[in-house]
Amino acid sequence: MLFYVKLEKAEDGWLVAEVPALPGCVSQGKTEEEAIENIKEAITAWLWTENQKTHSTTPTDKEYGVSGLRDLPRTGKPPRYDNEFRNKVLALLEQPPPAGQAVWDAPAMAKN
Numbered sequence: 001m002l003f004y005v006k007l008e009k010a011e012d013g014w015l016v017a018e019v020p021a022l023p024g025c026v027s028q029g030k031t032e033e034e035a036i037e038n039i040k041e042a043i044t045a046w047l048w049t050e051n052q053k054t055h056s057t058t059p060t061d062k063e064y065g066v067s068g069l070r071d072l073p074r075t076g077k078p079p080r081y082d083n084e085f086r087n088k089v090l091a092l093l094e095q096p097p098p099a100g101q102a103v104w105d106a107p108a109m110a111k112n
Helices: 032-055 083-093 106-111
Strands: 006-009 015-018 026-029
Touching (some): 015 032, 026 032
């Protein structure tokens, strides 16, 4: 993965390295080489942190099947479907799919 690194000389003489594509990913060094090495470390830390954020919202190992699926609350438009509809769909998905199908699809679900 390649990132554009912006180098600027600060008032105190240090070189400040910034990755515009990664908000808040900034480092510095006394020399260009040191600034580049430090920003590489900062990029690694930034990517690791974002990865941890993603994994912290996934179901735990103890959750499985339909009970392992969950929709976390989020801002924006309210949900289109109420809990009754949601529960009906989830109950249907727990049953085997119709004969001749490997999985449930939208037309098969609509018939039920």
